[in-house]
Each structure stands twice: as structure tokens, then as C-alpha cells.
Amino acid sequence: MAAFLVLQAARFGDLVQSKRLIRTLQERGRVCLGVDAGLAALARLLYPGAEVFGLRLHGQPGAAALAENRAVFRQWREAGFQAVYNCNFSPVTAAICRLFEPETVMGYRPARAPQSAVTRSPWARLAFRLSERRVVSSLNLVDFWGHFAPSPLAADQINPLARPGGQGLGVVLAGRESRRSLPLPVLASILQTLFGLLDGPGVRLLGSAAERPVARKLQRLLPAKVQEKVEDLSGKTDWPGLIHAVEGLDALLTPDTGIMHLAAHLGVPVLAFFLSSAWCHETGPYGRGHAIWQASRFCAPCLESAPCPHAVACLDALQGRELLRSLAAAVRADARIRVDLPDNLQFWRSDLDALGGVLRLVGGQDVHAPQRAFTRALLAEFLHLPESGGAESPEPTHPTEPAERDALRDWLCHDADWMLPPGRYC
Template identity: 25%
Template sequence: MAAPDSRPIAVIQTQRMGDLILTYPLLLWLARCQPGRPVTVVADAGFAGPLSAISPRADYVPLERARECLGSREHSLVVNLGIRPEAARLAGEIPAETRLGPVADAAGVIRVRGDWQLYRASVVHLNRHSRYHWAELNALDIVPPALLAQTAWPPPRRGGPGRRKVGLFVGASQPDKRPGAAFTAGLARELVRRGLVPVLLGGPGEVALGAEAARLAGIPVSNLCGRLGLKELALLGQELDLLVCPDTGPMHLAAWTGWRVLNLSTGPVSAYETGPYQPGHYVLRPRLSCRGCWECLRPSVFCRDRLDPARVAYVAARLARGEDERLAGAHIPGFELLRTAVDGFGLRRLEPLAAPGCPAAGLDARELVGEFWRAAFGHFFGLWPPTVPRSAAAALAGGLPALHAALSRKLVAFGGVIGRDLRRGRVPDASFAASFAPGLRPLAGYLERLLQNTDGDRASRLACLSLLERTVGLLRG
């Protein structure tokens, strides 16, 4: 009888704090599907150290010491979840049977390995219809679908009638995500008016922002900006009933530790990809056609500037008091309220809570198209049978038949363009997918990256033709 394979696994995640926390589900799944294998995570020590108390079991090393620690031992698997060139070089240097994510070869050429890792790369700047969360994309090339379906996440702690404290996180890694001092001050006043106690939270970089919000509030307000480390923030969250925050690392810290989140999803961010992951959290965002962008192209950040303190406070107060049921069917003018959930395949979903009959509850072309592409790629990469994307195509055809017909026509025309380029051996440049209609860009973007990733070899050209043919068949039912 052969001895069990105990070769280690290396996971490289050199991005920000939120990205590291979104790696934690993968670490749990690895412990279940590959038990006994030691796991080392290459990460920023400034995040890994303070978060060690809540991290799944793993050894952590900084990127600067990774070659010294990992470069001499054969690994069964190396997963690079980072985008830095140094991370790709490290992924290519660690001896391993299997490598996933961006990997640099001996000549320094970086190629992405793994269907789902390539899908993630393909939605950069083309994520309008992307519906997969990054915590899932970290894992889908490795973790069996059955394990995802069996995973049960504990619900976040609910508030109650006697609970009153609400955390307001004032900062974010990108300025366009930050609600601003005037909004935070107005929200604090609205919460106090509803009998709640707001607590301003932020890191060392938000000290000035917190002080300005406290000054503008014009009322006594607790301001802890810059006074808590990550460990202390997680401990404080056990005493607070809700965290109201933009898409930021502390949002993921809160969700992971069971502190309920109301995510104000504004700026260049998609709640489908990087909002709170576990079920039972809430997302509030302005109802704009440009929502969920990769990069804001407007002269001002319209979605952020439309945040209304009174409407946000209404939702926050319901959640802080445990009155979730009263939000079902709520109509919040100019906004859409969504709740995180899990589908029958164990994948994360966003459930809209709009009231039937209100304008926000109508058929949404963008969401119907997004659901089709989610279902199509899930079928292409083995998550579910063809009945799932065919059902999504039928929903699109039944709800918006003109859009379904237009998408079908444009798909045929796209087939002519990509077919001609494939016959001529052309490898598309970075502008290829963006030249097509938004409804076609999920497929166009993936084929663009697939051909670039392989220098347009014969196998990838045949794969492109196969995916195109399968998509046409799914869309037509």
C-alpha cells in the first residue's frame, strides 16, 4: 500500500487585507479535500500576523523569504492568487507538480493556468456581467463542486430590540469607494435620531477623515479611528450589532468573524465579485446603469455622491434591531437592497429584496444577461449540466425576447469575426473584447485571454470554436 502523499501546498496572496481574508475559504476547503498536507501562505506580514487568530490553520511567510522557505521542497500544488510580477516569478520557481494562476516561466513570460483563474483574468475591465465571487474563483479550479455544495457557513449575529451600537467604517483603499465625511456625519445624526449609537471606525489613514466626520456631525459621537489594530477591531465587532462600510478589508474581517455587514457598494467595485461573501449580509447600492464598474469614467463618482444618510440609516436601524423581516419587499427610492445567500450548488448569490410591483422589481436586462453567462461558464467548466444555462437563456427569452434575439444575432456576427481571425492565425490584442457589445464581452474577453495565454496555438483555436458553438447551442435552447 502506497504511503499517503504529504507534499505541501503553497498559496500566494500578496494583495491587500481583504484579498487575504477572501483566501480563508480556500484554506478551509483545502484542509477538507486534501487532508494532511501542510499549507504555506505567502502574504504581507503586516496583515497575516494581526489576522493569525482568525485564520484557518496555515504557515505564513512574507514574499521576501518565500524562496528561502519554499524553493527547495517539492510541492503538490502552488496557487498564485496575486497579480504582482514577483508573485508570478515565485509561482514558477517553487518545485511543484501543479501550478495555478499567473506563473512566470524561465524566460519571464507569464501565463495563467487553470480555467477559472483564466476566467478571472478575462473579466478585468470587462466585469459588467461577471457573477462569480472572488472567494469562489480562488477555489473552483481545485475544490470539488460537491464540497462547495456541502459547505454551510454560520449566519452572522443578528441584532435585537435592546441592541443599539452600529459601527461606521469611514475609509477604503480607493478614494472613490469612500462615502466622505459629510455623508458619515449625516448618517451618524440619523442613527442617533433613531435611538442608535454610532461608533466611527477606521485605520491610521482615516484619522483625519474620522475627525472631520465627528466635527461635522455636531453631536457627541465615539470616534475610534486610528485607535484599534485589526485584532482589536475584530474583538470590538463582537459587541456591536452592525457594521456599515464600503467595500474594504475590514468589511471582510467583519463578515468572517460573524459581525453583520451592511455594505455600501459604491465606486469602482462589484458586489458580486468582492462584496461580503458569507450568507446573511446586506448590500445597498444606488440604482444606476453603471453600477459594479471596474473603473469610473465619469467626471464625478455619481453612485457615491447619491448616498443618502436617511435611507441608509433606515436600513441600518432595521438590521441593528434584528428587524430583517421588515426589509423584505422594502422600496428604497433610488437604491437596491440585496442580501447575500447561497444557491443549491454552494455558490454565493445576491438576492434582491425589492417589493413586487415597485420599479426596482422589474425585469433587469443586465441581470438576466449576467445570469446566462454565469450559467454558461459554470457549465463549460464542469459545475453543472447544460440544463442550467438553457434555463437561464429561456428566462432571458421569456422576459426580454427582443434582447435575447439581439444577443443571438450579435453572437453569430461575433462568430464570423473570431472565425476569420482564427483561420488567419491572429492573436487578439487587449482591445479586442471591448470592441463588441457588452452582452458579448464575457465570451469575447475569455477567448481573447485564452488565445493570448497560448500564443494562439492550434489547441486554443479549436477550444475557441468549441466554446462559440456551445454558446450558440445554449442560447438557442
């Protein structure tokens, strides 16, 4: 039986978004999965059948932790992996990959010199170029990693169609970056509106122990009829408990978070709000049946590590009555409710095509639709796939000016990246 190793040493959400790659490899043989030790228990729940190894890679591991790592590395060296998939642009995981023959390593590879350098495969180089012009990118991270493997599982085999499960409304209190989260008054207003639209369901507040003060402040902003239906689970769930709390919800209200990706994994409808550096075309909920609101100012998406020079003005579009009215269209999809949104706000529904996850515009304006569709077609061409459709729009699906098409192609498609035969681009 073929054996594969996947290294995913990043965060909670990244582990969930590795699903297409891992599920593909599980169809083809034995899969070993190397993750941060704190996520090993979750990885075993997400990927039954995979052999999960918890690695102590961050901070300054002590002698005992390093001994544990070395024991794992000895097992891996003897495993005879057919391929090793390194998902992280990291000197640490690249160093681990020196255990294996260079031609077996896919994704991010150790350079010959200097020892700490990391090189990218042609597919990774191509996708990374999109980070230079994120506004024209529509490559979901699930598909970026999924296409590390040639001919991955079809996108519709990854996450189930999202459907209400009868267990109420989940609310993720905050994301890892405060600038990407909704302020409490805005979150309270949206929650109260959804409470009415869903006929007064139970509400589960989700987050870490650090969000307990946020949970208390949020509840004080809610009317009594909502407060009495609230169950505060912040800081009270281990990994099995979190899955139990999310599974079967009617909807999950969230910024871009790991819990959002867990909900999509479980088939729970996601109502996601993206702003600041969060870009829904890259890390939106994967699969069909999710609704996403994207703040779309001229400066979006911004750089997470840089201070905002506009006082987070992208929040303005998320505070109007138009957004609250659009919530009805999200939770009552069969009612064909018209969605009128202010400038700088878009409403999307998640869908799938030959390349993978794609978003369809429901409300608002998307001036970059032609460029994004053309860029997506170039990615499909690189992967030898049928041309993938972009966002549904009355506008042309490709830039109308040949010069603009040529400029996009020259920027994205460097000749050296297109010279490998199918199956050797990962």
C-alpha cells in the first residue's frame, strides 16, 4: 500500500482546510499527518483513519519534547513514503523534509543552500503570486493545498451540503485578529435580527476562555427574550465538546475563524462576515450552502500586519439597515428576497466548480469580477482542468481588453512554471 505524509504545522483553521488534500490521499493509501501537538486530538477527530503525530515545533521545545520529535522522525524515515506534502512555508517543516529524498517532497521544499531557505514548487509559486494582487484572487486555501496532489477528489466530495440541523444558532465571539471581528454592538444587532428570523432559537456562544468577558458584554446588549435563550460555552469546550456544540446548528454567525471552517466541515450553514485583511475568496467557508458578507472598500483586502490608515472604515458598511435586511435573504433562500446593499459591501453565496470553491455574487457590486474570472481560468488551465466559472454577474466573465488579458497572463504565468507535464506541478 502507498504511504503518504502530510505536514500541517499551522493553526486550527489551516488543519481543517487541509481536508481536500488529506481526503484525497486517504483514498490512495496510508496517510500519516504531522501537526502541532496541541491540535493532534482534533486531527484524529477530523480525519479518522489517518495516523496522527503531534510535533512540538513552536517556542523553545525542551529536551523531552525534542526527544519525542526525534522518535517520530525515526519512524518517518523508515516509513518509505511515496510522497511528502509540506503545507507550510516554514524553515522548521522544510528542515524536517530533509529526512526524505528531495523528489518525494511536494509543496514547500528545503533549498540546497542556505540550510534555512525554503523553495516553492511551481504550483505554490503560481498561487503565491496571487498574494501580490489579492483582489483578483479566487483560489480558496482548501484548493491550494488540495491541488498539491494530482487529480484531487472532486470539490463536491469534500464538505457536505450545508443544511439547518435544528439545534439553534451558534455565535463565534471573535477571531484571532480583533480588526477582523465585528464590534459587539454590530454583533448584537445582527444576532438579534437573526433571532427573530429564525423564530427564537437557542443561541450558543462559542470561543476560548479569553472571550468570556466578551460573552458577558454581548449578553448585556441583548434584550431579555434573547438573553434567556443564550448558552455561554466560551472556554468550556474541549475539541470533542466543540464539535458537539457546532454539529447540527441551524446556522453559525462568525468572522473568519477556525470554528467557521469546522462548521463547513460538518455541513452547518455559515453566515460569515469578512473585513479588513480577511478575504472571502481565499478563506471563505468551503462547499455549498454558506452566505458571506465582504467589506469591499478600495483598500480591501489589506495587510494584516500593517496598521490601518483609515480607522477600520470597512466596518461602516456592516453597520447599516441594508445589511440587516439582507440577513433574511441568507436564511430564507427560497423567498427570493431582493438584496440592496450600500457601496463597499458585497453579499455572496458559496458554490463549487471544476477548480474547487467559488463564490457567486447575490448583492452589491464587484468591479473586479472580469479579472478574477480570467485569473481563475488561468489557474484551471495550469492544472489541466475545464475552464472554471467565476462569480455570476451580468458583466463579461473576462476582461474585454486584450491588453488587460495579456497583462494578467504575463503577471501570473511565468514560462518556467508551465513547462512541466500534468501531475508534476505540485
